[in-house]
Structures are given as structure tokens and as C-alpha cells.
Amino acid sequence: AESFMVRSVIFSGFRALGLYSNHLAHVLRFHKKHREFYVLTAVGQCFHTYNVKKLGIVAVSNALPEDISSLAADRMLVYAAFGKLISAFAKNKEVVHTYTGHQADVHLLLPFGDHLISVDKDNVVIIWDVESEDTYLQISYDKASFEVSALMHPSTYLNKILFGSSQGSLQLWNIKSNKLLFTFPGWASAVTVLQQTPAVDVVGVGLASGQIIIHNIRFDETLMKFQQDWGPVTALSFRTDGHPIMASGSPIGHIGLWDLEEKKFVTQMRNAHTTAIAGLTFLQNEPLLITNGADNAIRVWIFDVAGGDGRLLRQRTGHSAPPTKIQHHDQSSLNILSAGQDGTLQSFSTVHERFNKSLGHGTLNKTRAKKKGVRNDTAKLPAITTFASETARQSDWDGIIACHRGFLVTTTWNYQRGSIGAHKLEPERFNKNRSLNAVDITSCGNFAVIALSSGHIDVYNMQSGFHRGHYGKDKAHAGAVRGLSVDALNQLTVSVGADRLLKIWRFRSKELLHTHSLPAAPASSLLHRDSGMLAIALDDFTIHILDMETRRTVRRFSGHRGQINDMTFSPDGRWLITASMDCTIRTWDLPSGSLVDCFLVDAAAVSLSMSPTGNFLASSHVDGLGIYLWSNNTLCSLVSLRPLPADYEPTVIMLPGTCPSRENSGLSAPFFIPTIPGLVPQFALPSTPSEDQSKIVNLGVLAQKSTFYLQLENALDSNSYEEPVKLLRELGPSAIETELRALSPDMGGDVRVMQSFLKMISSILQSKRDFDLAQAYLALFLKLHLRFIADQPELMEEAESVSAHLEETWMSMQMLLNQNICLLSYIKSALL
Incomplete structure (x- = not known):
């Protein structure tokens, strides 16, 4: 048992998919040698670097011990605060400096020449010498009278920093002489943003009241005021390509555009993000605006129409709310379909982000949704709870069918077109208080089988959307149907219901062939079509395996201590992998009937999918926006699987980051390290050459005999x-x-x-x-x-x-x- 305590034997973390941005503002950098802009976004414990030209990912930083709380960058380094510490990264990847000294969590950072300014939640400001990591200056403010909420360096102001406070006042400091130069009384509202304008001495001030002040700090004179109606100002930026336009961000995802010459509101970019605008930046001397938000999206907008608002040029988006169900779409294992609580159905590529695509938001009226937009679509559907996909006829008609939370209508989706499909399948014989519980598509792609909470099971044609019959005289089960599957040859349909019954039906004639009693109410079921093994997760946290040919229970697995959220078979049907609310992911070996692998995760997995090629296990987790890939170690190394003891206590494994971990990257040692001759690679120990050592190569070494x-x-x-x-x-x-x-x-x-x-x-x-x-x-x-x-x-x-x-x-x-x-x-x- 001790050998299993280290980590999972079968799976090791590989990488995460679909993570792009969180609530922290992005950072923009310009690379002089490349002549290219790069945008940096924080994602949990690491940050991503994208080129603005294509929004292609360039680098992923090494992970920090905690989530990043603030991000900043200068010409050479990227600074990330986490907890009470600050790390400086070189080449967008490796930590080269760590700054220790804060007694509270750091939440503001500002690079300043050879120094770094940081502010913590106790209102302590520390100015660091970047290279030596020493404290150059420390300022402690009285939190009751001046709580630092924003800071900036006014352009051309030598050694001077402007601080904004939650009380509304501003202070200008000379940090070299440690002197307070001037105090601005403010505008009776907390300062949320300080931003340099293209004009020297002029600063843009965003307030919690929604007011935007354009203020000359040299003469302490307000030049103009604007009022944003959407709540506090979350970000400000100014165009520098010859157009006197200012952009302001809001907490509800709208962006306001203001003309600074005519001192008026120009237009609005509504629903630029579904959450608050975390950051927005106009590129220097270019008509491009970069925005990001906590909705897991980075967007680039182009202003190519005079006086108009920006149109979307390119974007990187994932789910803005956690995925509810994930599933590999085809046999290539390259694409993972994911339905999220945000109501969207998306496809994530395991190869490259450029192959990702969103199939959109479910709606009852696709034409009206296109005109009004998703946010204003009154006919939009609730989030997808479960779906089934089949590729056999996806070139001819829709190949995906989905159930929506608390909704009677089943929707079809078209993967190739990347949109909601042609049919809304709704049984006419029911009232609206029913909901859909389970769906399946036949392997030929011609039929969809739909189960309801009322116990009814109906069959529809995927091409025409016509109803093709139902199971049972009136209903298939006395209670809600919890699981539904059709076998590989369209001969049998198997269903499990809350009435504790498993029923096997003839697919075409709808005749009931077999009824099997279950010891507890089932939560879900899963059929491995090739082997005919049906896994049934019960409400007592046990799993039963039924052989469809003999119609008998052949295995019983127990050990989970919470609701079983999802199950997936390995391609050969040998393993069943299960995820539970007890935060464990367990692998059961069907031939031996034993548990062979188990590991804990911090957040319970809500959905699992093993790739058809068997190389990766994909998982999605409670409150997580990403999809996490775990590599199957048995494909590349000899792994000895032994039954785990009944009292086995698994250890917690961290979720993989957004780049492959070094231990699983498959990279061998550098080519210049000497090796011992033989078929099994072994590295030679370094030895000190003697002065009289001959430099003639001994060719006899090349003909060494192997161990075999x-x-x-x-x-x-x-x-x-x-x-x-x-x-x-x-x-x-x-x-x-x-x-x-x-x-x-x-x-x-x-x-x-x-x-x-x-x-x-x-x-x-x-x-x-x-x-x-x-x-x-x-x-x-x-x-x-x-x-x-x-x-x-x-x-x-x-x-x-x-x-x-x-x-x-x-x-x-x-x-x-x-x-x-x-x-x-x-x-x-x-x-x-």
C-alpha cells in the first residue's frame, strides 16, 4: 500500500484547456526586437502571454504556490503578487526574484524604473530595489484617513507617484526624498482608477460613483467631467492614433466611448463582456482596443469606422461559468465537447487553441437571437445538463442532442456548422412541468432516444425531427428515468429509473425483454457499446456492472463516500473510471473486480471523459472554468497495477496547469551528457580526466554486448x-x-x-x-x-x-x- 501513497499510478496531470483570463486586469508589453505587442493575463497560479497579432499563446509561466492577486510588468520583468509575497519573472516564465516583507496580502503593484512599488491590504506601501530585492522605502498610511486604492506614475514627473484613496482624496509623493508634495481633496467618491492621458500633467481619474474626471495635476484644475451610468469605473484608456477618444469600463460589461475634444459621450459597446471589464488598453498609435474580464475572455476590438464603436476583431474565450458535462466528440480524441452553466456548448481542441470553437447559446429562435444578441434574447434556453453526440452522419444532419435544465424541449446541434441545429424536439402529449433527464444517439446517427422525469422514453428521427414511437404502454418507468443507452447494433435499449428497475427493450419494436431489480435507486448509467458492459451508479454510492448479453450483474464496486457525479470507460472496456462528490477519482479494473487506482483532487470532478485512443482522461470540476487533461502513464511505461487495500487513503493531487508539466513532457536529458553503451540508456558518472589520458577513441566500446x-x-x-x-x-x-x-x-x-x-x-x-x-x-x-x-x-x-x-x-x-x-x-x- 505504501507504493500507492505517493501519487496516482495510472494518471498524472498534463495540462488545462479553456482558461484565458480572470478578474485581474491584463498587462500590455511591447517587444522592441520583435516589434510586436504582447498581452499578459492571470489564470489562477500562473499567467499567460499572448501575441496581440493573432492572440496566439506564446508562453505560460511556471505556477506559483497561490493564486496571483496582482500583475504588472516593465521592459524586462513581469511581477506577480501572491499572498504576502511578490515574484519577478524573466522571459515570461521563470522566477528570478522574490520580494519578502509584507505582513498582509499584496493587492497593488507598480514598476517604477529600477524599483517596484507594492501596496498590501494593511495599507503599507513598500518600494523595492528590483535587483537587490531590498526595501528602498516603506510608507504606512492611516487606513481610516487614506486607504490606497490606486496608484500611477505621472508621465515626465521625476521620482513622483500619485496615490488615490478609498476616501476620495489623492496624494502626490516624491519617493526619492520621501516627501508628500500635494494633496488633492478629490470628488467625494472613492478613486478606482488612475490613468495617464496622452497630454502631460493631465490624469484620468475613475470614481466609484461612475464619474470620470480629467484633471490637470500641475495646476490642480479639472478640465472636464463625464458621468458613466453603469456603476463604478473599472478601467480607463486613451486612444493615441490621432483620435481624442477615451474608453471606460463598467462592472456590467459595457464600455463607454467619450470624445475629449467635444467633451461628450460618443457611443457605447454594450455587452463587450458578460462580467465586469477587468482591463482595457488602447494599443500605442493603433486603432485597437484590448479588453479582458472574469468571463474568461480576451478580446481585441478594431476601430475602423470613423466616429463608430469598435467591432470584434479576434478573441479567445472559454466558459464563463463552470462546465456541467464534457465528452470527447470523435474517435480522433482531438476535440472535447463541453456544456457550461453559462448556457453555451463549446468544443476545445487538445492540439491547439486555434481549433477551438463555440457552438453558441441555446435559443428557441435562432434568427431573433442573431438580431438581438444573446444577452437580449428573451427566448434563450437554460444551461445544458447533459448531451449526446455521434459523428456517423454529422455531415448530413445534426449530430448532437442536448437537454436543458428544467426544460421540456430537447435541442439538436450541428458540430460542423458550429451552431444550434434545425430541430426542437418536444413531446406534445405532456404538460410543461416535466423535464428531460437523459438522452442518447444511436451509433448510426439516425435516431435520438429521450427520457423524461415523468418516466416516459421517446424516439425521434435526427434527420426529420419526427416522433418515431415510445417505450411502454404509457410510460417506461413509474419514476424518473435516470439513465438511457442504445447498444452498438441498434438492437437493444436499456433504461434505469427511480423505481429501482433496469429494463431492456427491443429498439425497433419497443418490446420489453427483461426487467432487473436494483438494490437502490440509480443515479446514472453508462454503456460501453463494444463490450456490452453497463455501469450503473446507485444512490447508495455503489456501482453495479451488468453484462448485457447474460443480463446479469457481474461486478459490484463500493468505496465512494459521496454522490457519483460521472463515469467513463477506457476504450477497451477494461477500466471504469468514476468521479464522486467525495473528491476522489477512482479506477476500477473490471476483469479482476478490484480498485487499482485512486487519487484526491481539491475540487470534486463533475464530469469525466476518457479519450477514444486512451491517451488522456479529461475532467471538469466544481467551480472550475477549465477542462483538465490527465495523461495515461500505462501507454508509455510499464505500470504494475495491484488491487488497493480496503482502508486505502488517497493523497491530494494538484490540478494540472495550462502547460504540460515538466515531468510528463517527454523530454530526455541533454544530448551532450555521456551515456553508458547498451540498449537501456544509462548516464555515465562524471569523471575527472587524468593528464596522461589518451585522446584516441577506443572503437571497441562501440561493440559492447547488451545484457540480453x-x-x-x-x-x-x-x-x-x-x-x-x-x-x-x-x-x-x-x-x-x-x-x-x-x-x-x-x-x-x-x-x-x-x-x-x-x-x-x-x-x-x-x-x-x-x-x-x-x-x-x-x-x-x-x-x-x-x-x-x-x-x-x-x-x-x-x-x-x-x-x-x-x-x-x-x-x-x-x-x-x-x-x-x-x-x-x-x-x-x-x-x-
Whole structure:
């Protein structure tokens, strides 16, 4: 049990998808050498760097121990505050400085030449020397009279910083001489934003009252005032491309545009974000505005119409509310469909963000939604609770069907067009107090099966949207239907209901074939179509596995201590992976009937999906906006899976970040590190060269014999082949081929060692174990060396001996197989 306490044996964190921005304002940088702008956004414990040109991700920083609370940057470094500490990053990735000294959480940062200014929640201001990490100056304000809420460096003002307060007043300080130069009484409202205007001495001041003040700080003179009607000012920015326009951000996602020459409101950009505008910045001398918000979106707007508002040029968006259901869309494992509490259905690519796409928000009237916009669409649908997708006919008609929270209408969606589909499937025989609980699409893509909370199950044609019948005389179950699946050949439909019954129906005739009682009410069910195994999660936190062919429960799993949120099978049907509200993700091995892997996460997983290729497990979590990928370690390394003890206590594993972790990146050591000769890579220990050491290369080193080769040589004398067989079993296909090629004299081998290999095959056959493995080794050996063996009498003699053993072993194998086939046929006929 101790070996399992370190981490998950099967899964390790790979990366997160769909995370772009949070509530912190973005930071804009200009790279002089690249002649390009970059935008930085905070995402949890790290920050992302995107180029503005394409909004392509350029870098992801190393993760900090806590979530970033403030972000800033100068020409060389990026500064991120977390808790009471501040870290400086070089090259957008690695921490090069850490500043320690605050006694409370830091919430404001301002780079200032060779110094960094930081403010914490206790109202302490510290000015740091960036290189030495020493405190240059510390200022403590009385929180009751002047609580620092904003700060800026006025352009051309040497060594001077302007502080704004929650009380409304402003102070101008010379931080070199540590003197308060001037106090501005303010405008009877808390200062939320301080921003330099394109004019020297003039500052834009945003207030909590929604007022925007354009103030000359040299003469203490207000030049103009504007009033924003949408609440406090969250951000300010000024165009510098020849148009005297100011943009202001609001808490409800609207942006106001103001003309500074005519001193009037120009226009509004409504619903630029679905949450508060966290940051907005006009690019220097360009008609581009960059915005970000807590709705997990970065957007670039272009002002290419004189006097008009900005139009969306490009964006990176994820879910603005946590995903409720995720599922791999096709067999390529490259795309993950995700339905979120924000009402949208999105597709995230596991390869690159440019392949992401949003299928939009559910609506009853697509045409009206296009005209009015999603926010103003009165016919928009609630969030999707569950969906099913099938790619077989997605080029011909809609291939996705979705249920909405508390809603009777089922919607279809078209993946290729990236939009809501043609049909709204609504049973006409019910009143509106019903809701949809489960859906499935047949493997052929022609039919959708829909289950309701009333116990009814209906079938619809996906192409026409027409009703094609229902199960049961009136209803299929006495209570709500909790799970629904159709088998791979459209022969059977299986449903589980709150009435504690599992029912198997004939798909076409709707005839009830079998009823099975469950020990508790089911929460959900999942069918693995290839193997015919049905997993049923019950309300008592146990899982039952039913074989659809024999219609019997073949496995029972217990161990979860909370509601089971989701389940997914591995592609081969060997594993069932489950997620529960107890914050564990467990892997159950069906052949052995045991728990083989378990790990804890900080936030419970609400949905799981194993990729069809088996390389990744995808998960979404409570209150998390991203989708997290876990790599399957068994595909790239030898993993020994053993049943976990009943009292096993899993350890917490951190959710993966937005870039692959270094330990799973697949990178080997640098090429210049010397290695020890052999097929298994081993690095040589550094040694100090002596003065008289020869510089002549010893070519004999290149012809070193591998461990497998030496073991075959020794086995000729001892006649014991356990060690070489054990070693060969641990090697991968390419390594095995390399070893067998090396046995030939042309590759530095020997006829005697080849003879020893054939003896090894005979010993495996005589042991009456690993028959198929011996066949595979022998087939490859003959393929590589057949002509050479035919010319060597001793090898031909040994090959004839192997052939005799092979014939004898196959006869006994065939007899055993025939006996089993007869026995199975007898049992099957008896059951029928």
C-alpha cells in the first residue's frame, strides 16, 4: 500500500484547456526586437502571454504556490503578487526574484524604473530595489484617513507617484526624498482608477460613483467631467492614433466611448463582456482596443469606422461559468465537447487553441437571437445538463442532442456548422412541468432516444425531427428515468429509473425483454457499446456492472463516500473510471473486480471523459472554468497495477496547469551528457580526466554486448533461460527487434547465441506458458534471420527441435480449446 501513497499510478496531470483570463486586469508589453505587442493575463497560479497579432499563446509561466492577486510588468520583468509575497519573472516564465516583507496580502503593484512599488491590504506601501530585492522605502498610511486604492506614475514627473484613496482624496509623493508634495481633496467618491492621458500633467481619474474626471495635476484644475451610468469605473484608456477618444469600463460589461475634444459621450459597446471589464488598453498609435474580464475572455476590438464603436476583431474565450458535462466528440480524441452553466456548448481542441470553437447559446429562435444578441434574447434556453453526440452522419444532419435544465424541449446541434441545429424536439402529449433527464444517439446517427422525469422514453428521427414511437404502454418507468443507452447494433435499449428497475427493450419494436431489480435507486448509467458492459451508479454510492448479453450483474464496486457525479470507460472496456462528490477519482479494473487506482483532487470532478485512443482522461470540476487533461502513464511505461487495500487513503493531487508539466513532457536529458553503451540508456558518472589520458577513441566500446546477449551466452552453459525471458518481456517492440537483430554475426553477434535464442523458445514452449509470446518472438526472429538460418546446419537442427516442441504444444492447446468450446456450447444451450 505504501507504493500507492505517493501519487496516482495510472494518471498524472498534463495540462488545462479553456482558461484565458480572470478578474485581474491584463498587462500590455511591447517587444522592441520583435516589434510586436504582447498581452499578459492571470489564470489562477500562473499567467499567460499572448501575441496581440493573432492572440496566439506564446508562453505560460511556471505556477506559483497561490493564486496571483496582482500583475504588472516593465521592459524586462513581469511581477506577480501572491499572498504576502511578490515574484519577478524573466522571459515570461521563470522566477528570478522574490520580494519578502509584507505582513498582509499584496493587492497593488507598480514598476517604477529600477524599483517596484507594492501596496498590501494593511495599507503599507513598500518600494523595492528590483535587483537587490531590498526595501528602498516603506510608507504606512492611516487606513481610516487614506486607504490606497490606486496608484500611477505621472508621465515626465521625476521620482513622483500619485496615490488615490478609498476616501476620495489623492496624494502626490516624491519617493526619492520621501516627501508628500500635494494633496488633492478629490470628488467625494472613492478613486478606482488612475490613468495617464496622452497630454502631460493631465490624469484620468475613475470614481466609484461612475464619474470620470480629467484633471490637470500641475495646476490642480479639472478640465472636464463625464458621468458613466453603469456603476463604478473599472478601467480607463486613451486612444493615441490621432483620435481624442477615451474608453471606460463598467462592472456590467459595457464600455463607454467619450470624445475629449467635444467633451461628450460618443457611443457605447454594450455587452463587450458578460462580467465586469477587468482591463482595457488602447494599443500605442493603433486603432485597437484590448479588453479582458472574469468571463474568461480576451478580446481585441478594431476601430475602423470613423466616429463608430469598435467591432470584434479576434478573441479567445472559454466558459464563463463552470462546465456541467464534457465528452470527447470523435474517435480522433482531438476535440472535447463541453456544456457550461453559462448556457453555451463549446468544443476545445487538445492540439491547439486555434481549433477551438463555440457552438453558441441555446435559443428557441435562432434568427431573433442573431438580431438581438444573446444577452437580449428573451427566448434563450437554460444551461445544458447533459448531451449526446455521434459523428456517423454529422455531415448530413445534426449530430448532437442536448437537454436543458428544467426544460421540456430537447435541442439538436450541428458540430460542423458550429451552431444550434434545425430541430426542437418536444413531446406534445405532456404538460410543461416535466423535464428531460437523459438522452442518447444511436451509433448510426439516425435516431435520438429521450427520457423524461415523468418516466416516459421517446424516439425521434435526427434527420426529420419526427416522433418515431415510445417505450411502454404509457410510460417506461413509474419514476424518473435516470439513465438511457442504445447498444452498438441498434438492437437493444436499456433504461434505469427511480423505481429501482433496469429494463431492456427491443429498439425497433419497443418490446420489453427483461426487467432487473436494483438494490437502490440509480443515479446514472453508462454503456460501453463494444463490450456490452453497463455501469450503473446507485444512490447508495455503489456501482453495479451488468453484462448485457447474460443480463446479469457481474461486478459490484463500493468505496465512494459521496454522490457519483460521472463515469467513463477506457476504450477497451477494461477500466471504469468514476468521479464522486467525495473528491476522489477512482479506477476500477473490471476483469479482476478490484480498485487499482485512486487519487484526491481539491475540487470534486463533475464530469469525466476518457479519450477514444486512451491517451488522456479529461475532467471538469466544481467551480472550475477549465477542462483538465490527465495523461495515461500505462501507454508509455510499464505500470504494475495491484488491487488497493480496503482502508486505502488517497493523497491530494494538484490540478494540472495550462502547460504540460515538466515531468510528463517527454523530454530526455541533454544530448551532450555521456551515456553508458547498451540498449537501456544509462548516464555515465562524471569523471575527472587524468593528464596522461589518451585522446584516441577506443572503437571497441562501440561493440559492447547488451545484457540480453550476455544472458543468452550464459544460458548455453547453465541451460536456464528464466533471466533472458524476463528481460525480454520488459522491453518494448522496437527494443526487442534491436536485440534480435544484434544476434546476427553481421551485427556483431554469434551463431552460438542465435542457437541459444532458439533453445530459449523451446524452454518457453516446454513450460506451457506464454504460448502466444513465444510465437511472436519466433516469428520476428525468423523474419530477420531466415536466410542465414537456412545456411547454418546447427541452427537448422535447433529450428527443427523448436518445430517439434511447437507441434506438441499446439496439439495440447487445441485439445484444451476444443474442450472449453464444447463446455460453453453445452452451458449456452442449457440456459436458452
